[in-house]
Structures are given as structure tokens and as C-alpha cells.
Amino acid sequence: MVPGDAVKMRLxxxxxxxxxxxxxxxxxxxxxxxxxxxxxxGWTGEVFGLLxxxxxxxxxxxxxxxxxxxVISAAGFSVPGVFDVRWTEVTRLRVYREKRRVGRWMHxxxxxxDWTGSGPEVLLEDGEYSxxxxxxxxxxxxxxxxxxxxxxxxxxxxx
Numbered sequence: 001m002v003p004g005d006a007v008k009m010r011l012x013x014x015x016x017x018x019x020x021x022x023x024x025x026x027x028x029x030x031x032x033x034x035x036x037x038x039x040x041x042g043w044t045g046e047v048f049g050l051l052x053x054x055x056x057x058x059x060x061x062x063x064x065x066x067x068x069x070x071v072i073s074a075a076g077f078s079v080p081g082v083f084d085v086r087w088t089e090v091t092r093l094r095v096y097r098e099k100r101r102v103g104r105w106m107h108x109x110x111x112x113x114d115w116t117g118s119g120p121e122v123l124l125e126d127g128e129y130s131x132x133x134x135x136x137x138x139x140x141x142x143x144x145x146x147x148x149x150x151x152x153x154x155x156x157x158x159x
């Protein structure tokens with residue numbers, strides 16, 4: 001990797017897939033429930049179908065608001081259109097990895113960046129700047145990008 005290159009990583013891939021599956025299931029199930037219940041007497045099936053379609057719409061709205069990618073470059077790290085942090089604003093950067101469970105059998109690794117210094121006030125949480133990353137793989141890419149692209153003046157800790 002050339003020092004001037006940027007590394008782009010996908011965020012929230014697992015949650016996007018679950019949300020898209022939920023959108024399809026609730027949307028299609030709601031439409032089927034409305035169609036089937038319209039041919040039978042009673043209104044409970046239609047209400048259930050309309051509520052399912054409304055829930056699918058809420059899932060779709062949540063999908064549109066989730067972040068798409070994290071770009072780590074020699075200038076800093078950013079999510080385009082959401083925030084932009086320059087390395088000159090960062091004094092200490094930590095990366096935490098923890099296992100998040102979904103149900104009984106499924107899990108994914110959750111990476112969290114915590115940094116101190118100045119930066120976007122949108123990300124200020126309990127006195128520190130933080131941004132949560134969730135994705136299936138790419139932990140090695142995240143660590144490698146931070147080690148290669150973070151300048152020597154920034155203290156990077158991998159916890």
C-alpha cells in the first residue's frame with residue numbers, strides 16, 4: 001500500500017442484511033395478508049397486514065440513515081457526508097473489538113474507535129469522541145490501515 005492511498009471499509013454489513021431480509025419478509029407478508037384478508041370477512045387480517053407494511057417502511061427508513069463506509073487515509077478518517085476527522089485533531093486513538101450476539105448462535109465482531117482531541121461535536125459521547133463500526137470481517141484491514149496511515153504524532157492503541 002502506498003502511504004497516500006485511502007482504505008475504504010464497509011460498515012454495518014450484517015445489520016443491513018438483516019434489515020433488508022426483515023423488509024422483504026414484513027413487506028411481502030403484509031401485502032399477502034392484506035390481499036388474502038380482503039377476500040374473507042373481518043378486518044383483523046387487513047390491520048395486521050397494514051401494520052406489517054408500516055413496519056417494513058420503518059425498516060427501510062432506518063436502512064437509508066445508516067452509514068455506508070469508513071475511509072481511512074493519510075489525511076485522517078471519515079464517513080463521507082457524516083463526519084471527517086483529520087489526524088492533526090487526534091491525540092490518542094483506541095480500537096476495541098468485542099463480540100456482539102444475535103440470538104443464540106449468531107454473532108459478529110463489533111469494532112469501536114475511541115479518540116481524544118478535537119473533532120466533530122456530533123460524535124462527542126461522555127467526554128470522548130467515538131464511532132461504532134459493525135461488520136463481518138475486515139478487522140485486520142482496519143488494524144492494518146490504522147497502523148500504516150496514522151502518523152507518528154498520533155498514539156494508536158489496539159485493545
